[in-house]
Amino acid sequence: MAVSGTSGTSSTSSASTVTGAASGIANNFDQFLSLLTTQLKNQSPLDPLDTNQFTAQLVQFAGVEQQLRTNETLASLLSLSAAGTATNAVGFIGAVVTTDGATTRLANGKAEWNVTMPAAGTATITIKDAKGSVVQTQTRTFSAGDQSYAWDGSTSIGVQAPDGEYTITIDAKNIAGESITAKTQISGLVDGVDFTSSIPMLKIGSISVPIDKVKSVVRGE
Known part of the structure; x- marks a missing residue:
């Protein structure tokens, strides 16, 4: 039974990339909140920061993180689907x-x-x-x-x-x-x-x- 080594390597590499990206964005998200809090604490009373803009940035950043986590979930589902297809194919033997x-x-x-x-x-x-x-x-x-x-x-x-x-x-x-x-x-x-x-x-x-x-x-x- 032949199994392509290239395909397996590609899947592993892809999954690692998605996982690493999700982890990195999560860390940056915490840093973003820390910077946001610091800016709000140190804003000038004469020139206050636009809270609406901060809120929009926060929502946008959260959306990117959610999309990356969705991609990670989809990659896992594709791997499970491929494994299921392979199992079904082996069942045809005989x-x-x-x-x-x-x-x-x-x-x-x-x-x-x-x-x-x-x-x-x-x-x-x-x-x-x-x-x-x-x-x-x-x-x-x-x-x-x-x-x-x-x-x-x-x-x-x-x-x-x-x-x-x-x-x-x-x-x-x-x-x-x-x-x-x-x-x-x-x-x-x-x-x-x-x-x-x-x-x-x-x-x-x-x-x-x-x-x-x-x-x-x-x-x-």
Whole structure:
């Protein structure tokens, strides 16, 4: 499980800066009150100080202190939220998730995609390996709606493709011969989580799935 050291350092540094700023403003606030009291005690009777101005300054200074304390609280809440998201992401390990995508894993002679067709028709299916090389091309009919497409790993030259990640491309046309767009989804077992990006990435082999793109989760017995 990968964890970004840069992200952690940044969060710690930010929290320390906010805390230090809040502490400094609090000390300056006490000094401000002391100066204010001294000025009021030693003001000239012939030229008294404007108390309204002092009051306005006091309110403004208190507002700045309150804002810094609010920022400190928000930083703490963000840290707690990030920790909660990380905990939730780890909970996906061992579960089968479904997400939008065209790349899935061939394992033990089976790879499967969920396909959604807006209308019935025919489609040319092209399957490529991780290097982008075409390993299989097929033509088949589809009905309208959700369905699955399974591939047994056989290539166009009649040999068995090795286990790994493969990407499907569907060039579909309806009965009238007009081009239509087929949507594909993949499912797979989550075996890890990557925290190096701003959004935790669920790992299905070498496939990365953003946690906010997960459509469904199924956990085995």
